[in-house]
Amino acid sequence: NQGVGNENQLEPQLAADIARAFEDAVVGTFVIKCRRALEQTGLSSLIIAGGVSANLQLRAGLGQMVEQLGSRLYYAKPRFCTDNGAMIAYAGCQRLLAGEYDELEIVARPRWPLETLQPVLVADGSAN
Numbered sequence: 448n449q450g451v452g453n454e455n456q457l458e459p460q461l462a463a464d465i466a467r468a469f470e471d472a473v474v475g476t477f478v479i480k481c482r483r484a485l486e487q488t489g490l491s492s493l494i495i496a497g498g499v500s501a502n503l504q505l506r507a508g509l510g511q512m513v514e515q516l517g518s519r520l521y522y523a524k525p526r527f528c529t530d531n532g533a534m535i536a537y538a539g540c541q542r543l544l545a546g547e548y549d550e551l552e553i554v555a556r557p558r559w560p561l562e563t564l565q566p567v568l569v570a571d572g573s574a575n
Contacts, residue, residue, distance in 0.1 A: 470502075470504060471504075474502070474504050474505050474508045475508070477499075477505060477508070477509075478505075478508040478509055478512050481493055481509060481512065482512050482516065485513075485516060485518055486516070490518075491516075491517070491518045491519060492518060492519045492520075492521065493509065493513055493518060493519070493520050493521070494520075494521045494522070495509060495520070495521070495522045496522070496523065496528075496531070496533075496534040497528065497531045497534055498528055498529060498531065499528075500522045500523065500528045501525050501528035501529065506520075506522060535559075538559070538561060538564055541564055541565065542564065542565075545564075545565045547565075
């Protein structure tokens, strides 16, 4: 049992190697899917949000990919990436600005599809 310690625990270096290989695989897959999404939609901007956007390897991989495509990548400062609170607050702000609000009635939606929100308009009036 190479790499296995006395109590069936992985040795630290082997555990680190496995974790790194897993991260490489996840980042690679995520970059491929984001590239495909940009190419299929014709969009030129990519926003990464939530806790995953704090991952430096993911930021680097996506950065290289958007540079190759001539696209742009947006993400928050790492201190705002620890949870999805900032993203949900932004979505709520956009709803309020669009005149969408409820009269003191709160309905919890643990799975809120963001595609139901109004698109944000850019300076020329087009959706982006």
